[in-house]
Amino acid sequence: MVVEKRGLGRGLSALLGEAAPPPPPPPGSVTEIPIHHIHRFEAQPRARFTPEEMEALTESIRANGVLQPILVRAHPFNADHFELIAGERRWQAAQRAGLHAIPALIRQMTDVEQLEAAIAENVQRESLTPMEEAYGYHSLVERYGRTQAEVAQAMGKSRPHVANAIRLLSLPPEVQGMVSESELSAGHARALLGAPDPLAAAQLVVQRGLSVRETEALVKRLQSDAETGSAPRSSTRATRKDADIQALEADLSAALGLKVEIVDRDGQGEVRVRYAALEQLDEICRRLSRR
Structure with missing residues (x-):
């Protein structure tokens, strides 16, 4: 008769009532x-x-x-x-x-x-965020050898969407940071890809609160200025806002008790008054309609 040998460890486990680890x-x-x-x-x-x-x-x-x-x-x-x-x-x-x-x-x-x-x-x-999406697509392409078409199919997106997302990685790191912090949208970022100096243009966009269409128009002007060798008009306007317009914004904000922003584009623009409650909007309307 063959007697099965049992290790000391297993014997102690049995005596102490220790249960075997559960299977994964x-x-x-x-x-x-x-x-x-x-x-x-x-x-x-x-x-x-x-x-x-x-x-x-x-x-x-x-x-x-x-x-x-x-x-x-x-x-x-x-x-x-x-x-x-x-x-x-x-x-x-x-x-x-x-x-x-x-x-x-x-x-x-x-x-x-x-x-x-x-x-x-x-x-x-x-x-x-648009940048996280761009890095994810880029990793699939560069690290794992996926084509942009394969990434688009896997994500349920169009190939141009994937291509445009990956292009955002060519922006300067500072601009990518503005996108990650939601200071700029993906639409703003795509428009800035064509700017001669994307970082300078991005700073103007954030400073002025430009929409995507306004950003596209700004980039076209900057491209034209770069081709003709003339000084960018946007830089002059930005400097002027730093001194004159910002002072006017501060005066209006103090008078109304609300945040006031002036967007000036070559002598034309908008005055934006921000309110946080309907009561503040009512007060604005009351002041504007007062005779």
């Missing part, structure tokens, strides 16, 4: 995963979360828990650990709320499929 959950299932077993995907496209939205989500999770599972895949190197695909905001807020585990849907994905899913999820939610 199968792909495609939703399960509770310890938060510290989840790691951020290094190529995650979304990098910015406003304090306001994080605080609101944290309070909601404290009150109601995580209602929608995050999306993860098995970590390529650490056993029993996972890599985040989508739902980073929920994951971060759950940590702030003091949760120890979070519901997660487990999927099997390659690196490129993971990045595509992360970008697509944020694009569908309109959660990415």
Whole structure:
């Protein structure tokens, strides 16, 4: 008779009643995963979360828990650990709320499929800034060899949309920062691509509060000035606003008790009065209609 030998460690485990570690959950299932077993995907496209939205989500999770599972895949190197695909905001807020585990849907994905899913999820939610979207598309093309047409198909976007997004990466870093901070829209940024000096033009756009169409007109003037070698008219006007117009803006703001902005374009323009409540609008109307 052959007697099965048992190791001392297993014998002690049996005596002490220690349970064997549970098997890893199968792909495609939703399960509770310890938060510290989840790691951020290094190529995650979304990098910015406003304090306001994080605080609101944290309070909601404290009150109601995580209602929608995050999306993860098995970590390529650490056993029993996972890599985040989508739902980073929920994951971060759950940590702030003091949760120890979070519901997660487990999927099997390659690196490129993971990045595509992360970008697509944020694009569908309109959660990415134009620059985050541009970097995500660029990574798929440069890092994983996807064509712009393949990226467009995977994202449900047109090829020109993807191409125009990637072109934003050719803007100076300072202008990209203005886009990331929502000082400039994607439309502004695309218009600035044709400017001889995109940074100087962007500063004028922000200073004057120009619309996208006004920005396009400004860029055309700058291009014309650059071709003829004449001094840019926009620079002269910007300097004048720094001295005369800004002083007038300050006087009007003090008189009305509201933010007043003057947009001057070669002797023509607008006076903009900003109000934060209907009562302030009523007061503006009362003053303007007073005889």
